[in-house]
Amino acid sequence: MLKKIFGFDPSVTTLRTEILAGITTFLTMSYILAVNPSMFSLLEGMPAGAVFTATALASITGTLVMSLWAKLPFGLAPGMGLNAFFVFTVCMGMGYSWQFALTAVFLEGIIFVILTLTNLREAIVNAIPASLKNAIGAGIGLFIAFIGLQNAGVISHDDATLVSLGEITSGAPLLAMIGLAITSVLVVKKVRGALLIGILLTTVIGIPMGITHYNGLMSAPHSIAPIFCRFEWSEVFSLDMMVVVFTFLFIDMFDTIGSVVGVCTKVGMFDSQGRIPRVKQVFMSDALATVAGACFGTSTTTTYVESAAGVAQGGRSGLTSFVVACCFFVALFFCPLFLAIPSAATAPVLVIVGLFMLSPIRNIPLEDYAESIPAFICMVMMPLAYSISEGILLGMISYVVINVLCGNFKRLTPTMYVLAVLFMLRYIFF
Numbered sequence: 255m256l257k258k259i260f261g262f263d264p265s266v267t268t269l270r271t272e273i274l275a276g277i278t279t280f281l282t283m284s285y286i287l288a289v290n291p292s293m294f295s296l297l298e299g300m301p302a303g304a305v306f307t308a309t310a311l312a313s314i315t316g317t318l319v320m321s322l323w324a325k326l327p328f329g330l331a332p333g334m335g336l337n338a339f340f341v342f343t344v345c346m347g348m349g350y351s352w353q354f355a356l357t358a359v360f361l362e363g364i365i366f367v368i369l370t371l372t373n374l375r376e377a378i379v380n381a382i383p384a385s386l387k388n389a390i391g392a393g394i395g396l397f398i399a400f401i402g403l404q405n406a407g408v409i410s411h412d413d414a415t416l417v418s419l420g421e422i423t424s425g426a427p428l429l430a431m432i433g434l435a436i437t438s439v440l441v442v443k444k445v446r447g448a449l450l451i452g453i454l455l456t457t458v459i460g461i462p463m464g465i466t467h468y469n470g471l472m473s474a475p476h477s478i479a480p481i482f483c484r485f486e487w488s489e490v491f492s493l494d495m496m497v498v499v500f501t502f503l504f505i506d507m508f509d510t511i512g513s514v515v516g517v518c519t520k521v522g523m524f525d526s527q528g529r530i531p532r533v534k535q536v537f538m539s540d541a542l543a544t545v546a547g548a549c550f551g552t553s554t555t556t557t558y559v560e561s562a563a564g565v566a567q568g569g570r571s572g573l574t575s576f577v578v579a580c581c582f583f584v585a586l587f588f589c590p591l592f593l594a595i596p597s598a599a600t601a602p603v604l605v606i607v608g609l610f611m612l613s614p615i616r617n618i619p620l621e622d623y624a625e626s627i628p629a630f631i632c633m634v635m636m637p638l639a640y641s642i643s644e645g646i647l648l649g650m651i652s653y654v655v656i657n658v659l660c661g662n663f664k665r666l667t668p669t670m671y672v673l674a675v676l677f678m679l680r681y682i683f684f
Contacts, residue, residue, distance in 0.1 A: 275569025276577020316543025395611025402604025
């Protein structure tokens with residue numbers, strides 16, 4: 255039954271492993287339940303409680319579709335970066351209402367469904383060279399490690415150097431360093447559930463340090479009535495709407511492609527032809543979740559790179575993502591408890607998973623500079639530009655340009671030329 259419903263294979267994984275993997279993935283991505291409400295509540299008419307419920311419902315919907323249809327261990331939730339574009343650029347910067355922005359997200363989701371049905375997204379994935387696929391996984395590793403360290407305050411902002419080392423001798427950064435030491439020892443000792451145990455122990459240690467704040471156990475879910483299906487159709491055919499929809503579409507497409515390719519490359523989750531199994535279902539899950547999320551009242555829902563934490567824990571089937579969806583459902587009723595887990599407790603896991611994600615580097619032909627230079631650009635631009643999609647775009651552009659100038663035409667396909675041109679036009683006009 256588990257194999258039929260979730261694609262569970264007892265020869266590859268165990269029930270206990272899948273459950274632990276799902277819980278681990280949820281804990282590493284649950285910060286979105288705290289970030290989204292605080293960010294969207296800056297907009298008048300979007301109460302934090304309603305946004306919290308909408309965020310959880312969008313995550314549940316997308317992850318359940320991923321679990322039951324794609325049968326892969328990926329969690330979905332409203333994407334970081336996309337939510338910031340929604341609030342700070344579209345609403346605060348361009349001056350549009352949040353209803354306008356929700357309409358753009360809804361339209362983007364519909365377009366995504368159409369693109370997925372036409373197999374365009376699958377064709378893009380298959381057009382990415384092997385060296386860039388390996389680089390995507392490694393780049394994501396660096397990126398999520400950077401996100402973890404930044405969220406915990408280990409890496410902080412500096413006006414002179416952009417980033418610098420935070421105050422690691424006190425507060426959240428110190429707790430993160432303690433958690434990193436604990437989690438590292440558990441991983442070295444090969445303790446089952448090391449990442450999950452690391453999160454829980456670090457959270458407990460944070461209580462006497464004043465970092466973990468217990469604000470209660472349960473609360474009733476807040477109503478989403480104030481933001482449910484609040485679309486604004488008057489600007490649908492405007493140039494600004496087209497630009498906003500295109501930007502949402504572009505970022506979401508390549509964030510999802512990067513996350514899926516990176517995690518699958520890490521664990522060798524490919525078929526005999528080197529393709530990701532059921533990738534069309536993965537993209538459709540993402541598209542349907544975006545449409546549902548817009549109806550609930552939140553920004554673009556996408557596949558989370560933090561899914562790598564559960565995969566590193568041994569998750570291999572849709573059962574892992576089903577557990578993630580169940581955790582989001584439980585979070586609806588245990589909001590105060592889940593929000594008590596500080597970012598300093600999840601940061602160590604993201605750092606360790608970042609290390610796990612680096613292993614595909616060994617498959618990049620480093621001495622073949624026509625392959626390794628674009629791969630390096632792809633890797634390094636993800637954390638430095640704070641964007642998976644920018645790393646992929648710049649990696650593909652550099653791959654095509656370098657190989658064309660070097661006369662390596664046999665390495666390139668017509669799809670690569672088309673993508674490189676489109677990516678360059680994106681930077682020129684958008």
